Amino acid sequence: MKRRNFLAGSLTIPALGASIATAAVIRDPHSEWFDRWRRLREEWRLSVEGSQEEAALWEHSKSVEESLSSCAAQTTGGALAQIEWMLADSLDMDFQTGHREALELALQSLKSALPT
Numbered sequence: 240m241k242r243r244n245f246l247a248g249s250l251t252i253p254a255l256g257a258s259i260a261t262a263a264v265i266r267d268p269h270s271e272w273f274d275r276w277r278r279l280r281e282e283w284r285l286s287v288e289g290s291q292e293e294a295a296l297w298e299h300s301k302s303v304e305e306s307l308s309s310c311a312a313q314t315t316g317g318a319l320a321q322i323e324w325m326l327a328d329s330l331d332m333d334f335q336t337g338h339r340e341a342l343e344l345a346l347q348s349l350k351s352a353l354p355t
Contacts, residue, residue: 267317269307273324276303304328315349322346 283296304324312318322342331339 265313267312267314269310269312269314269317269320272303272306273320276300276307276324277327279303315353319346319349322349 279296279300283293283300286293286296307321307324312321322345326339326342326346329339334342
């Protein structure tokens, strides 16, 4: 083995290790945001119509929606949370023909690709 090839190979291994370590520590908030959004919407649904609590819950859920729709996901789990949110917060009439079905299929495919 030539010295140059050996050195090139040895430089690749630490770089690969760093990228694996970096990928392992990426923390994506989208799943937490989606869970919070679901809880807020459920609390809103159960609140007294016209109350201050109802208004506060609605505004808080809108704030979480802003986070979900304005911050790019860094992980597959984060992207899944964004798709789940879009499906949960949309009516059939909000989509063009086939869009809801395509999103549901993409969601299933991504979920099945995740390690268990």
